[in-house]
Amino acid sequence: xxxxxxxxxxxxxRKEPAPEFTARVLAAARRRPSLAARRWIAIAxxxxxxxxxxxxxxxxxxxxxxxxxxxxxRIAAGKLNQVQTHVLEVTQ
Amino acid sequence: MKRISKLLLWSSLAAALGAQPLQINLDQLxxxxxxxxxxxxxxxxxxxxxxxxxxxxxxxxxVKKLLAGIEGIYVKSFEFKTEGxxxxxxxxxxxxxxxxxxxxxxxxxxxxxxxxxxxxxxxSENNKMTxxxxxxxxxxxxxxxxxxxxxxxNSLADLGGHFGIPKVDVPAAQKK
Numbered sequence: 001x002x003x004x005x006x007x008x009x010x011x012x013x014r015k016e017p018a019p020e021f022t023a024r025v026l027a028a029a030r031r032r033p034s035l036a037a038r039r040w041i042a043i044a045x046x047x048x049x050x051x052x053x054x055x056x057x058x059x060x061x062x063x064x065x066x067x068x069x070x071x072x073x074r075i076a077a078g079k080l081n082q083v084q085t086h087v088l089e090v091t092q
Numbered sequence: 093m094k095r096i097s098k099l100l101l102w103s104s105l106a107a108a109l110g111a112q113p114l115q116i117n118l119d120q121l122x123x124x125x126x127x128x129x130x131x132x133x134x135x136x137x138x139x140x141x142x143x144x145x146x147x148x149x150x151x152x153x154x155v156k157k158l159l160a161g162i163e164g165i166y167v168k169s170f171e172f173k174t175e176g177x178x179x180x181x182x183x184x185x186x187x188x189x190x191x192x193x194x195x196x197x198x199x200x201x202x203x204x205x206x207x208x209x210x211x212x213x214x215x216s217e218n219n220k221m222t223x224x225x226x227x228x229x230x231x232x233x234x235x236x237x238x239x240x241x242x243x244x245x246n247s248l249a250d251l252g253g254h255f256g257i258p259k260v261d262v263p264a265a266q267k268k
Contacts, residue, residue, distance in 0.1 A: 065133070065141035066152075072131040072165045073155050076237045077251035079228045083210045084249060086201040 113166045114189050114225060114238045121234055124177045125170035135163040135241075154251055163241035175207075175231040183209065183229060186236060190225055207231045214245070221245070 033041065122128050133141070138159050145156040170178070190197070190213045199212040208230050215223030224245065226237040239248075 062140060062144040065137050066144040068131050068133055069138065069141045069145070069155065069159070069165065070152075071129065072133060072167045072237075073158065073248070073251060075129065075131075075167050075169055075235065076165070076224075076226060076239065077248055079210070079226045079235055079237060080212065080245070080249045082228065083199050083201060083212055083226070086203070086208075086210060087199060090201065 113164050113240050114186065114236070116166060116168050116186070116236050116238065118168055118170070118182060118234070118236070121170045121178055121182065124172060126173045127171040129167060129169040131165065131167040133165045138162055138165065151251070154247065158243060158247050158251070161242035162239060164239070166238040166240075167236070169235040170233065172232045172234075177232070178229060178234045182234065183227060186225075186227055187211075195223075195225070224248075 032038075122130075142156050142159045145152040145159075147153050147156060172178075189195075194217075195213045195215050197211055197213050199210070201208070201210045203209075209227070210229075211227045213225040213227075214221050215225070221242055223241070224237070224239040224243060226235070228235040228237075
């Protein structure tokens, strides 16, 4: 057995946890946020979701409104140009 | 004093009514149309939409500039599969709202050959344009455009050169 194997064996050998390890893990698992804290977390999450939804809806409504404006202007400009064409045809 | 306040009330009421859009009641045409475009945008919606127009895009920038003085855009356009879906009475009902002294017709084109009618009306107050109405009717199409507010007619016509529609330059002498 060369030195490398010995080193590896030593490094990977089974080690028992400290006696208070189980108690520490169980205590950490039992440590939950208080009711008030949980309420605040729920409220904050709701606010974030609502605000995100509001921004998303506003953006969607804005794009819809912009498309409507472009459509209306397109029709108005098209018709005006059509009238100009008629006038030009008549006058020439 | 009472008389003055009454006069003020009536004049403000008249001004408020004057700025109102046309009553475009064409429900009977909507039921016959194969395709309908109904756009109704008031001042608040236009201002909101203007925020979403891209100033770097040449077309959108022009539209944004055009919207600056506009308080409302109302468009109703119908396409029909067959001819004769609209009647002269439909046109007359709209024309009745476009009477002097507030409104004046600047262009009217009627083609008996094609059965087309196109009329452009402007509303003016104190030598300032405060509204535009376009009536365009073809055998299978009927369109009404009403723009409330001040706008530059040439800028609007100029936009006809965009959107894939070829722009026709009318000589200055013919422009009214």
